[in-house]
Amino acid sequence: MNLISIDDPGDPRAAAYLSIRERDLAGRQGRFVAEGKVVLEVLFSAARFEPESVLVLDKRLAGLTDTLHKAPPSMPVYVAPQSVMDEIAGFHIHRGILAVARRRHEDDAEALIASLPPRAVVPVLVGLSNHDNVGAIFRNAAAFGANAVLLDATCCDPLYRKAIRVSVGAALKVPFATVESAGSLVDLLDRHGFTQIALSPAGTTDIRDASPPHRLALYLGAEGPGLPDELLSRLQTVRIGMAPGFDSLNVAAASAIALHRFAN
Amino acid sequence: MNLISIDDPGDPRAAAYLSIRERDLAGRQGRFVAEGKVVLEVLFSAARFEPESVLVLDKRLAGLTDTLHKAPPSMPVYVAPQSVMDEIAGFHIHRGILAVARRRHEDDAEALIASLPPRAVVPVLVGLSNHDNVGAIFRNAAAFGANAVLLDATCCDPLYRKAIRVSVGAALKVPFATVESAGSLVDLLDRHGFTQIALSPAGTTDIRDASPPHRLALYLGAEGPGLPDELLSRLQTVRIGMAPGFDSLNVAAASAIALHRFAN
The missing domain is CATH 3.30.1330.30 (Ribosomal protein L30/S12)
Known part of the structure; x- marks a missing residue:
């Protein structure tokens, strides 16, 4: 040394x-x-x-x-x-x-997507500006074998010190790429054969009834505003059923449930 | 006003x-x-x-x-x-x-357990000294309709300001009781007909294969040390399967997966 x-x-x-x-x-x-x-x-x-x-x-x-x-x-x-x-x-x-x-020259989203195996899970983070949540989602992504993480430009930096710490290092392991807007990803992921699912409290399908697809892009939005309507209208939507009177789930907790459900 | x-x-x-x-x-x-x-x-x-x-x-x-x-x-x-x-x-x-x-005169654990309905889910927290984790578990407990939370004396206070904040108020809604040691609960919960399951990375049953019991006590231990062996030896143990090479899950994330899986 x-x-x-x-x-x-x-x-x-x-x-x-x-x-x-x-x-x-x-x-x-x-x-x-x-x-x-x-x-x-x-x-x-x-x-x-x-x-x-x-x-x-x-x-x-x-x-x-x-x-x-x-x-x-x-x-x-x-x-x-x-x-x-x-x-x-x-x-x-x-x-x-x-x-x-x-830092490395950041992966280009298209190149990263093109490099993924036939079975793949990719969380897509939209508007997540909280370092704890982004770090925790990377940790869950690593724990359940997600292949990459995509983030829109309004998300915080996964290499911020606190995000790395909360991720227990997963932000240094799971490949990621940032795109200007999540909307631009939909066509791209579609061309690459991804089933695109948005997690939303108002989702049409209960996650218990959703089958794990071969290639999954899982969209996660910020607590409060959630995913933009414009994006929700273009995607399949899935909800996590909750108890009446307290239907409030942290986005990282939601990601844990969904990534475990859909893990390959 | x-x-x-x-x-x-x-x-x-x-x-x-x-x-x-x-x-x-x-x-x-x-x-x-x-x-x-x-x-x-x-x-x-x-x-x-x-x-x-x-x-x-x-x-x-x-x-x-x-x-x-x-x-x-x-x-x-x-x-x-x-x-x-x-x-x-x-x-x-x-x-x-x-x-x-x-604060109110804290519920006695035995009285609290005796007051629960025929179908019930009760997380049992052992050695959780981190306010974020305890707050997040209360939030998940409320979201998935857990009926009460039990804590051993080495857990932190759910009414600490940060724990309440992270729980988004769930610590003020879900009844809880503290006991001297989790070991003392096993016989008590058994007498009240609870199926007692410990969540552990080394659990014998994959949570995907575990059926939701009518009355569930779900034991959760601290990251790192986990639940004491003495306790694990007296309980059914369930694991959440993870990817090889990064089998690290935050205890609150684990609680979200398990409470969603076992929710009534």
């Missing part, structure tokens, strides 16, 4: 870790930050993204050796005491390990 | 709203705080808990009239400008409405 001690919070080698939260908001120009042992294991194992370096708490290094051996051996591993690590990051890093990785 | 203007953050009538966050941690001696229009509508409509007062932002009052008319007419409605409201609470209250309500 390429271990490098950092004793000075101003050390330029650790500059990528400065003021983590402020730069979560400002963006990082082609990079993202991931945190925690389990997430970093997915980052290294899935190898979809190139890790540039790791910053690890000195007293946690021994316990993280197995994790770090999954990374490229030349990757710098910056080792710092808690006070230096917290001063660099700008808050207390209780997980003890952070990585900076490079 | 019993409208009372509050112009001074030191007004003793609004003392129950002072330093919200600090008192979330310290506890409130028989009271709890709920926030937001949707949650307060559940508080007032379900009427399981007695609201003592509401603190509402002056400019939001008009839009909240329908909500407030669901509360007892004598209940004080304190109306304050944003600066006074934020100074009382100790942080910016962007939801614009808060309520303080009285």
Whole structure:
């Protein structure tokens, strides 16, 4: 391992870790930050993204050796005491390990769809601006073997630090692509033989009565506004039956039920 | 409505709203705080808990009239400008409405179980210390018509402000009781004719092959440690099948799948 001690919070080698939260908001120009042992294991194992370096708490290094051996051996591993690590990051890093990785040239939606196997499940997220929900849906997508995730331009970034954390790394594993609007996907997915189903509280078919198609695109909209009517009118609609008087389900919970139901 | 203007953050009538966050941690001696229009509508409509007062932002009052008319007419409605409201609470209250309500003498688990109908579903939470997860499970419980929730003493408080918020008010609607240990419930639920099923990644039966029983107690454990072996050995165990390589499901997502599957 390429271990490098950092004793000075101003050390330029650790500059990528400065003021983590402020730069979560400002963006990082082609990079993202991931945190925690389990997430970093997915980052290294899935190898979809190139890790540039790791910053690890000195007293946690021994316990993280197995994790770090999954990374490229030349990757710098910056080792710092808690006070230096917290001063660099700008808050207390209780997980003890952070990585900076490079974004990749984002997959083109058409190329991604064309690359999918004959049996495939693809959640399509529309207007999901909440990082917890997007992260949780990626986690469910990975758990139930979804092949890719498509997002419209009004969704939040799956590589935002909190979304990655909530996804337990799934956002670093499941391929995704962003499109300008979900409407533009309908013809494309249709040409590729996808059965397109919108999950909606007003759906015409109960999900218990819906058969898993060979190729499924599953549209999920934001709680509250839901999917746009214009989109619903072009798709099959499926509902998850609920109890009278409290028909309110979180979109990530709905995705878990639907992805489990339709998993290949 | 019993409208009372509050112009001074030191007004003793609004003392129950002072330093919200600090008192979330310290506890409130028989009271709890709920926030937001949707949650307060559940508080007032379900009427399981007695609201003592509401603190509402002056400019939001008009839009909240329908909500407030669901509360007892004598209940004080304190109306304050944003600066006074934020100074009382100790942080910016962007939801614009808060309520303080009285806890009730908590239901005894045995009495609660004895009161349940012939067909019933009861999630049993063991070791769930995360407010998001407990809140989300209450939301799923309400959505799928669970009749009550049982929690062991190591679970967090469902009436913690964040748990209520994540539950979208379900924690104020679905009856619950806390027991010292889940182990003590097994004989009790058995005597009341409950089929007792533990959800576990190592469960012997796939949930797709498990029939919904008439009376179900569904045990859910914390991510990571899961349910204690001692408990698993006394229960039927059911698993949710996942994709190889990423068999990681959030406990609230798992509860959504199981409660939907077993809903009456």
